[in-house]
Amino acid sequence: xxxxxxxxxxxxxxxxxxxxxxxxxxxxxxxxxxxxxxxxxxxxxxxxxxxxxxxxxxxxxxxxxxxxxxxxxxxxxxxxxxxxxxxxxxxxxxxxxxxxxxxxxxxxxxxxxxxxxxxxxxxxxxxxxxxxxxxxxxxxxxxxxxxxxxxxxxxxxxxxxxxxxxxxxxxxxxxxxxxxxxxxxxxxxxxxxxxxxxxxxxxxxxxxxxxxxxxxxxxxxxxxxxxxxxxxxxxxxxxxxxxxxxxxxxxxxxxxxxxxxxxxxxxxxxxxxxxxxxxxxxxxxxxxxxxxxxxxxxxxxxxxxxxxxxxxxxxxxxxxxxxxxxxxxxxxxxxxxxxxxxxxxxxxxxxxxxxxxxxxxxxxxxxxxxxxxxxxxxxxxx
Amino acid sequence: xxxxxxxxxxxxxxxxxxxxxxxxxxxxxxxxxxxxxxxxxxxxxxxxxxxxxxxxxxxxxxxxxxxxxxxxxxxxxxxxxxxxxxxxxxxxxxxxxxxxxxxxxxxxxxxxxxxxxxxxxxxxxxxxxxxxxxxxxxxxxxxxxxxxxxxxxxxxxxxxxxxxxxxxxxxxxxxxxxxxxxxxxxxxxxxxxxxxxxxxxxxxxxxxxxxxxxxxxxxxxxxxxxxxxxxxxxxxxxxxxxxxxxxxxxxxxxxxxxxxxxxxxxxxxxxxxxxxxxxxxxxxxxxxxxxxxxxxxxxxxxxxxxxxxxxxxxxxxxxxxxxxxxxxxxxxxxxxxxxxxxxxxxxxxxxxxxxxxxxxxxxxxxxxxxxxxxxxxxxxxx
Numbered sequence: 001x002x003x004x005x006x007x008x009x010x011x012x013x014x015x016x017x018x019x020x021x022x023x024x025x026x027x028x029x030x031x032x033x034x035x036x037x038x039x040x041x042x043x044x045x046x047x048x049x050x051x052x053x054x055x056x057x058x059x060x061x062x063x064x065x066x067x068x069x070x071x072x073x074x075x076x077x078x079x080x081x082x083x084x085x086x087x088x089x090x091x092x093x094x095x096x097x098x099x100x101x102x103x104x105x106x107x108x109x110x111x112x113x114x115x116x117x118x119x120x121x122x123x124x125x126x127x128x129x130x131x132x133x134x135x136x137x138x139x140x141x142x143x144x145x146x147x148x149x150x151x152x153x154x155x156x157x158x159x160x161x162x163x164x165x166x167x168x169x170x171x172x173x174x175x176x177x178x179x180x181x182x183x184x185x186x187x188x189x190x191x192x193x194x195x196x197x198x199x200x201x202x203x204x205x206x207x208x209x210x211x212x213x214x215x216x217x218x219x220x221x222x223x224x225x226x227x228x229x230x231x232x233x234x235x236x237x238x239x240x241x242x243x244x245x246x247x248x249x250x251x252x253x254x255x256x257x258x259x260x261x262x263x264x265x266x267x268x269x270x271x272x273x274x275x276x277x278x279x280x281x282x283x284x285x286x287x288x289x290x291x292x293x294x295x296x297x298x299x300x301x302x303x304x305x306x307x308x309x310x311x312x313x314x315x316x317x318x319x320x321x322x323x324x325x326x327x328x329x330x331x332x333x334x335x336x337x338x339x340x341x342x343x344x345x346x347x348x349x350x351x352x353x354x355x356x357x358x359x360x361x362x363x364x365x366x367x368x369x370x371x372x373x374x375x376x377x378x379x380x381x382x
Numbered sequence: 383x384x385x386x387x388x389x390x391x392x393x394x395x396x397x398x399x400x401x402x403x404x405x406x407x408x409x410x411x412x413x414x415x416x417x418x419x420x421x422x423x424x425x426x427x428x429x430x431x432x433x434x435x436x437x438x439x440x441x442x443x444x445x446x447x448x449x450x451x452x453x454x455x456x457x458x459x460x461x462x463x464x465x466x467x468x469x470x471x472x473x474x475x476x477x478x479x480x481x482x483x484x485x486x487x488x489x490x491x492x493x494x495x496x497x498x499x500x501x502x503x504x505x506x507x508x509x510x511x512x513x514x515x516x517x518x519x520x521x522x523x524x525x526x527x528x529x530x531x532x533x534x535x536x537x538x539x540x541x542x543x544x545x546x547x548x549x550x551x552x553x554x555x556x557x558x559x560x561x562x563x564x565x566x567x568x569x570x571x572x573x574x575x576x577x578x579x580x581x582x583x584x585x586x587x588x589x590x591x592x593x594x595x596x597x598x599x600x601x602x603x604x605x606x607x608x609x610x611x612x613x614x615x616x617x618x619x620x621x622x623x624x625x626x627x628x629x630x631x632x633x634x635x636x637x638x639x640x641x642x643x644x645x646x647x648x649x650x651x652x653x654x655x656x657x658x659x660x661x662x663x664x665x666x667x668x669x670x671x672x673x674x675x676x677x678x679x680x681x682x683x684x685x686x687x688x689x690x691x692x693x694x695x696x697x698x699x700x701x702x703x704x705x706x707x708x709x710x711x712x713x714x715x716x717x718x719x720x721x722x723x724x725x726x727x728x729x730x731x732x733x734x735x736x737x738x739x740x741x742x743x744x745x746x747x748x749x750x751x752x753x754x755x756x757x758x759x760x761x762x763x764x
Contacts, residue, residue: 247595248595
């Protein structure tokens with residue numbers, strides 16, 4: 001096992017009706033005014049906004065609304081949020097939404113505390129020295145952002161989709177009520193399943209140091225996601241399944257399955273970020289296309305681990321059969337496995353490759369993911 | 383899944399040579415004087431004490447020595463530590479040792495901040511409102527105390543072995559260097575394996591709400607403990623095995639495998655605490671005796687989960703075979719499975735039963751664990 005430091009100070013308040021406690025959590029942290037970030041107006045139609053505003057009012061907490069954050073959140077919106085937060089001198093950022101709203105909230109929180117342009121923090125021009133405290137109420141289980149310090153944002157001008165990470169951007173409290181996720185669309189449920197599985201398998205296959213304990217934890221999460229997605233497709237309001245799915249999503253990216261592994265990288269995310277930056281495809285949909293293609297390309301570099309995956313997750317003996325089983329499962333639940341399903345054709349590949357090669361620099365794996373390799377993987381995804 | 387709040391703010395600094403960083407960690411927390419708690423003088427012979435004192439000196443941190451803490455740590459020693467900490471006005475407690483030293487350190491830290499007698503905190507007469515910050519360097523992987531807020535102490539006068547738990551008693555930083563554990567005796571290695579497995583299976587079998595994700599995580603940890611114990615019995619200096627064993631121990635009791643489960647209790651610990659309180663047997667040795675007996679008694683109350691355990695951990699189809707397999711494995715590694723191996727005979731059973739019944743009140747399961755039931759379980763352990 002590699003040396004590591006594990007520290008995750010986020011408090012998770014998980015379960016039914018927990019969103020009613022948001023005012024109390026903020027008050028316990030001495031917050032009197034928040035920037036309330038959200039996506040569409042859906043939270044006003046379904047009552048969540050009212051629940052939150054009542055809880056804030058009950059604790060004398062003012063809020064400034066900042067809605068309209070979209071999937072694959074964009075830098076211009078983050079800058080707008082920073083200006084608003086500064087103008088109103090809020091003491092914290094409250095995210096009510098899924099990973100996109102939460103990532104934007106983290107970026108805003110870090111940006112407010114930085115004198116220069118927030119993108120500097122994404123490109124390594126400046127370090128995150130502090131941030132406003134972030135709180136969240138999660139409405140979509142997928143990215144794991146509720147219990148980690150990362151935030152991914154797309155710079156529309158440069159088509160770069162980069163991330164920040166800092167000890168200052170862990171949410172102080174994340175409220176995860178699986179019942180709030182029962183209205184997630186069928187599409188976003190299956191995209192989320194793909195996203196969680198991607199978080200698990202990047203390290204699982206690429207790490208040069210991958211303790212068996214960690215592999216077992218990953219397999220536990222992947223099997224849980226597969227089982228509960230099946231249940232939820234039939235019964236969207238099955239609370240226990242929704243809860244296991246949500247908690248699996250959190251565990252997939254709270255740092256534990258990576259603590260002590262080494263040499264891993266995120267090639268599927270690196271490639272997918274190009275798809276969502278260029279074509280604005282849902283992140284999970286992009287990942288379910290890239291993963292089987294990448295796995296076929298990568299297979300011979302770690303055959304033993306692919307055999308393990310096949311055996312433990314699908315009770316199959318052959319590594320290649322395991323890849324096929326995952327692809328078939330993606331097909332069966334209706335998340336895409338081909339670029340054509342995303343409206344992307346062969347003629348788009350050169351443009352995608354260019355962006356991926358830029359990402360490869362940022363991800364630190366440009367030596368492995370050369371132009372030819374990227375083209376080969378994308379070819380397999382056609 | 384049951385509603386839950388998960389919060390674990392302990393920073394784990396894991397790996398080779400990490401003990402050299404203890405001064406730095408303390409300095410980062412603004413500590414200038416610590417109570418340095420330890421057990422035997424072994425840490426002075428093997429160089430760990432010198433490493434620690436050098437690291438403290440390098441950061442200008444004074445320390446007050448408090449050695450001689452024994453296994454199954456006792457209340458009188460905790461009271462002594464509290465007096466010493468108060469007399470020297472230390473700013474923190476530093477534990478250098480295994481679970482007993484760490485639990486004593488937590489009790490001292492809480493006791494210093496409480497005006498009355500520290501045992502009040504164990505019997506619920508008073509709540510823990512604050513505590514000195516606790517730091518630790520772990521030398522034995524077993525109790526999981528390095529990443530939780532619990533501490534178990536025996537009151538020699540009353541023969542009660544009770545616990546405290548509080549948000550204030552999480553270690554701020556725990557240093558886990560598996561290389562420091564290579565000199566752990568063969569006996570304590572196998573007792574530790576039993577202890578970790580006990581932490582896993584109490585909830586696994588007794589919870590009325592036990593999500594499958596949690597069962598899978600437990601199985602991952604139990605299999606990891608079994609595999610790596612086997613390796614370590616042959617190769618005590620196998621670092622990767624020592625590391626997986628240590629990290630499995632931490633994960634078994636850092637709260638994650640219990641977060642979202644409900645209705646569980648700790649009958650094996652409840653019974654074992656009587657053995658170690660009365661006969662001062664090593665905690666893990668007591669547990670490896672009690673577990674198979676308890677499992678045989680409990681089997682019919684949750685046969686499906688025992689079947690799952692047999693299948694997932696031992697690749698056996700029958701639940702009772704799974705219990706036998708665990709007992710056989712304990713026998714094979716040399717941790718006791720019979721009371722007689724602990725020097726306890728049939729004539730001792732009434733005295734043990736009396737203490738267990740007292741514990742059952744404290745553990746909140748006196749309705750299930752009546753005199754007849756306890757006698758029956760102990761009979762199975764003869």
